[in-house]
Amino acid sequence: MKIHHIKYPEIPETGGNEYSVAAGFFDGIHRGHQEVIGHAMDVAREKGLSPAVMTFDPHPSAVLGNRKEVTYITPYKQKMQLLEEMGTDTVFVISFTGEFASMTPEQFVECYIRRLGIRHITCGFDFSFGRFGKGKPDDLERLSEGDYGVSVIGKVTEEDEKISSTRIRSMLSEGDVSGAAQLLGRPLMTDGTVIEGDKRGRLIGFPTANVDPVPGSCLPAPGVYAVTFETDGRLHAGVLNAGYRPTFKDPSDTFLSVEVHLLDFEGELYDKPVRVRWIRRIREERKFAGIDELKAQIGRDREEARLILAAQHDS
Numbered sequence: 001m002k003i004h005h006i007k008y009p010e011i012p013e014t015g016g017n018e019y020s021v022a023a024g025f026f027d028g029i030h031r032g033h034q035e036v037i038g039h040a041m042d043v044a045r046e047k048g049l050s051p052a053v054m055t056f057d058p059h060p061s062a063v064l065g066n067r068k069e070v071t072y073i074t075p076y077k078q079k080m081q082l083l084e085e086m087g088t089d090t091v092f093v094i095s096f097t098g099e100f101a102s103m104t105p106e107q108f109v110e111c112y113i114r115r116l117g118i119r120h121i122t123c124g125f126d127f128s129f130g131r132f133g134k135g136k137p138d139d140l141e142r143l144s145e146g147d148y149g150v151s152v153i154g155k156v157t158e159e160d161e162k163i164s165s166t167r168i169r170s171m172l173s174e175g176d177v178s179g180a181a182q183l184l185g186r187p188l189m190t191d192g193t194v195i196e197g198d199k200r201g202r203l204i205g206f207p208t209a210n211v212d213p214v215p216g217s218c219l220p221a222p223g224v225y226a227v228t229f230e231t232d233g234r235l236h237a238g239v240l241n242a243g244y245r246p247t248f249k250d251p252s253d254t255f256l257s258v259e260v261h262l263l264d265f266e267g268e269l270y271d272k273p274v275r276v277r278w279i280r281r282i283r284e285e286r287k288f289a290g291i292d293e294l295k296a297q298i299g300r301d302r303e304e305a306r307l308i309l310a311a312q313h314d315s
């Protein structure tokens with residue numbers, strides 16, 4: 001898959017290729033996004049065009065400043081991997097700058113559709129672009145003069161409400177990872193590396209792999225979760241604690257640890273790249289009176305995770 005990074009006003013050399021693109025930020029590549037991207041690919045096949053995606057980096061809210069801290073359901077690398085798996089040949093990643101954001105719809109169409117060789121553009125019903133987000137799908141049609149086709153995908157919903165990145169982020173902030181998986185069409189995936197912890201886990205009888213998530217990962221609310229843990233091409237069942245370990249740590253310690261106890265694995269994992277898939281929340285993190293109580297609870301968490309993951313496997 002070819003990735004073109006574009007910074008306004010540059011236009012990359014694409015060797016005369018002609019594209020069918022899906023346009024949008026696409027954080028999460030959820031079921032709504034999958035419909036938009038899937039349609040762009042169908043058109044590419046029908047018309048003999050190259051299947052492509054046009055996306056932006058960073059998230060517009062990082063530049064327009066309406067979100068405090070910008071985290072991603074699918075950080076950049078994972079998003080690229082998912083797009084490639086869906087059959088995308090080319091991705092145009094446009095730097096989302098103040099200058100780009102203030103283009104008129106006419107400028108956007110001239111620079112990023114006509115001059116890039118785009119012959120068909122697919123977007124969702126609420127796609128917007130250009131100054132104040134004023135450019136709408138209708139404008140794409142109005143400005144095309146027959147040079148390119150436009151498809152607008154209607155609202156994809158779950159329980160009568162639009163599936164959106166914002167909705168998924170809000171579910172994650174409440175720990176509802178199974179609800180989020182329903183909208184994503186797959187579980188939330190967190191990529192990271194195994195780092196050293198305080199080595200207390202082994203002492204209490206539950207060794208854990210401490211995961212350092214890739215920067216900018218959008219994590220679910222603190223708590224205990226049933227997860228799968230993929231490393232070295234193998235999938236392990238696990239029970240994860242995301243939190244501040246109040247039983248051992250000072251409340252002023254604000255480092256969020258993400259640690260996974262693997263149900264059927266013992267061995268060395270330091271420095272390995274891993275992918276955690278969040279399956280279901282089990283409970284909140286709590287401060288226990290002592291180690292014995294904590295150990296008993298982790299034992300119950302482990303059994304609950306085992307049942308959740310076995311049921312998921314059977315279904």
Ligand SMILES: Cc1cc2nc3c(=O)[nH]c(=O)nc-3n(C[C@H](O)[C@H](O)[C@H](O)COP(=O)(O)O)c2cc1C
Pocket residue numbers: 197198199200201202206208210224239240241244245246247248259260261284285286287288294298301302
């Ligand atoms: C499934 C699971 C649940 C946990 N729940 C809690 C909890 O509710 N409260 C808490 O203080 N620590 C909890 N912990 C964290 C333990 O305190 C932690 O594993 C131990 O401190 C080891 O830390 P280390 O890996 O940094 O050595 C949990 C850990 C696991 C694996």
Ligand SMILES: Nc1ncnc2c1ncn2[C@@H]1O[C@H](COP(=O)(O)OP(=O)(O)OP(=O)(O)O)[C@@H](O)[C@H]1O
Pocket residue numbers: 023024025026027031032033035036122123124125126127128153154155156157162163164165166167
């Ligand atoms: N549920 C949906 N149904 C149809 N089209 C959608 C849906 N969600 C997003 N799209 C379209 O997919 C593209 C990418 O959308 P965008 O990245 O803004 O996603 P979003 O989920 O709506 O995000 P946010 O919650 O941040 O607004 C846009 O063209 C948008 O119109």
